[in-house]
Amino acid sequence: MSLITPDFGLLFWMTLIFAIVFFILAKFGFPLLTNMVAKRQERIDRSIADAREIEARMKTFAAEQEAALAEARRTQAELLREASETRSKIIAQAKADARAEADKILAEAKVQIAAEKESALRDVRKEVALVSVQVAEKVLRHELSDESSQRAYLDKLLDEAAQVPLKS
Amino acid sequence: MRLLSFISLLLLFHPLAAEPLDMDEYLYGHVMDSYEWHITTVKGHPVSVPLPVIVYSRQSGWHCFSSKHLEEGEEFEGFFIAPKGAAHEGKVMEHTPKGDIRPLDISITKNVAGLMFNSFVLVLLVLLGVRWYRRHDAREEAPGGFTGLVEMLVMMVEDDIIKPCVGPDYKRYSPYLLTAFFFIFVNNLLGIVPFFPGGANITGNIAVTFALALFTFLAVNLFGNKHYYKDIFWPDVPLFLKAVPLMPLIEIIGLFTKPFSLMIRLFANILAGHMMILGVVAVIFLTAELGAAMNAGLTVIAVVFGVFMDLIECLVAFLQAYIFTMLSSVFIGLSRQHPEQEEQTKKP
Numbered sequence A: 001m002s003l004i005t006p007d008f009g010l011l012f013w014m015t016l017i018f019a020i021v022f023f024i025l026a027k028f029g030f031p032l033l034t035n036m037v038a039k040r041q042e043r044i045d046r047s048i049a050d051a052r053e054i055e056a057r058m059k060t061f062a063a064e065q066e067a068a069l070a071e072a073r074r075t076q077a078e079l080l081r082e083a084s085e086t087r088s089k090i091i092a093q094a095k096a097d098a099r100a101e102a103d104k105i106l107a108e109a110k111v112q113i114a115a116e117k118e119s120a121l122r123d124v125r126k127e128v129a130l131v132s133v134q135v136a137e138k139v140l141r142h143e144l145s146d147e148s149s150q151r152a153y154l155d156k157l158l159d160e161a162a163q164v165p166l167k168s
Numbered sequence B: 001m002r003l004l005s006f007i008s009l010l011l012l013f014h015p016l017a018a019e020p021l022d023m024d025e026y027l028y029g030h031v032m033d034s035y036e037w038h039i040t041t042v043k044g045h046p047v048s049v050p051l052p053v054i055v056y057s058r059q060s061g062w063h064c065f066s067s068k069h070l071e072e073g074e075e076f077e078g079f080f081i082a083p084k085g086a087a088h089e090g091k092v093m094e095h096t097p098k099g100d101i102r103p104l105d106i107s108i109t110k111n112v113a114g115l116m117f118n119s120f121v122l123v124l125l126v127l128l129g130v131r132w133y134r135r136h137d138a139r140e141e142a143p144g145g146f147t148g149l150v151e152m153l154v155m156m157v158e159d160d161i162i163k164p165c166v167g168p169d170y171k172r173y174s175p176y177l178l179t180a181f182f183f184i185f186v187n188n189l190l191g192i193v194p195f196f197p198g199g200a201n202i203t204g205n206i207a208v209t210f211a212l213a214l215f216t217f218l219a220v221n222l223f224g225n226k227h228y229y230k231d232i233f234w235p236d237v238p239l240f241l242k243a244v245p246l247m248p249l250i251e252i253i254g255l256f257t258k259p260f261s262l263m264i265r266l267f268a269n270i271l272a273g274h275m276m277i278l279g280v281v282a283v284i285f286l287t288a289e290l291g292a293a294m295n296a297g298l299t300v301i302a303v304v305f306g307v308f309m310d311l312i313e314c315l316v317a318f319l320q321a322y323i324f325t326m327l328s329s330v331f332i333g334l335s336r337q338h339p340e341q342e343e344q345t346k347k348p
Helices: A008-143 A147-163 B002-013 B023-031 B067-073 B110-135 B145-166 B174-192 B206-222 B226-233 B239-243 B246-290 B292-335 B339-346
Strands: B036-042 B045-050 B052-057 B061-066 B079-081 B092-096 B099-101
Touching: A008 B110, A008 B145, A008 B174, A008 B206, B023 B246, B036 B067, B036 B110, B052 B067, B052 B079, B052 B092, B061 B067, B067 B079, B110 B145, B110 B174, B110 B206, B145 B174, B145 B292, B174 B206, B174 B246, B174 B292, B206 B246, B206 B292, B226 B246, B239 B246, B246 B292
Parallel strands: none
Antiparallel strands: B036 B045, B052 B061, B079 B092, B092 B099
């Protein structure tokens, strides 16, 4: 037996056996495994891609949330500012109105008071005039009960009238 | 140390067999093919598994009989094993009126039987390994245990060797290359196992490696594309190198040297490994004549070297399977090359 000459019988069997082994393994063995691993690989890749996408989306969400929050804060501040402005405006308005009303009332009261005063004064004057006329009447009646006194009184009045300088 | 001195003491009183070792028969008997599977020798009687001899004679047609009829140079149905020194030494020959001729011989020899056993083991291992995928959804979970090991090896070969070497249409060749890898790997490993039914020198036999190289040759050349054949018969070289068909000639020789190198590399590596281990073990028997102390000392050294060689052979078993698969992938990849791709790969 030579070491380096291929023997036909062994070559024949080797070819046959290898062909059978190849057929079995290529049909039922390796493709099943490699396909499964490829599928798993694909799934892992897709999962990673998904995770990355979700992460990106979360980041966008967070940014959007941040923006919304800032917007809300801004609006709040705006509203608060507007509200306080409105409030002070209303207060000012109310104050002004109140003052105007008060002034009006005061003015009316003054007018009324003045009128009341006037009428009261008039009444008092009338009263005083009446009283003084009555008094004067009584005095006159009393004093002029006799002729002498009437004369004296007339004289006196004439004196007085003479004493008072003429006016205008 | 105490154990070693104990062994040497034992050897000192052991009656040493002074039978000289026939080195040629010892070495070649182990690495060559034979018609029966010799397991061991007990008290001078060989213990061996007889295997069927299948021969076709032009005179008497097909013959199939057990190899034990041919033991010790016996003749059976006109067939005998050629004795030492004759033509076709060790092969079955037929007596005919015109003299002894070699019949068509497809006997189940030791290597064929080993090949069958190893292939059975290989198919069993792979099918057991992939059985898991039929019952589980590989997208949801990853296998552990034995299937995990098979998957790891298969994906290592596919991702590290086949994918980068073959190129984009690797899927078409992947089953063949994986089969070649595991076929060589399993046969190499079982070749190192020193007892029956391992130990047949299968991948160290030229017929086996020839067949493997032939398959790669077919895979390369049957599916080669037009760029591949253009590169062989009309390569991009100055005209005077093609007109006198110098380059095509070299390319055509290269067509055959590639698988030839595959064949020789695997054959020589595995054969040399077997020879080395056998040689190291032979030291024990060869030094028996030199006295007990010498023999004991060298036995220790031989065992240590034997362990070392066995470990080296485990590495070589993997390495040679790896190299065969890788070079096959590269050759296939070259036959599937697209010039545009080449341009693309050159650009960066």
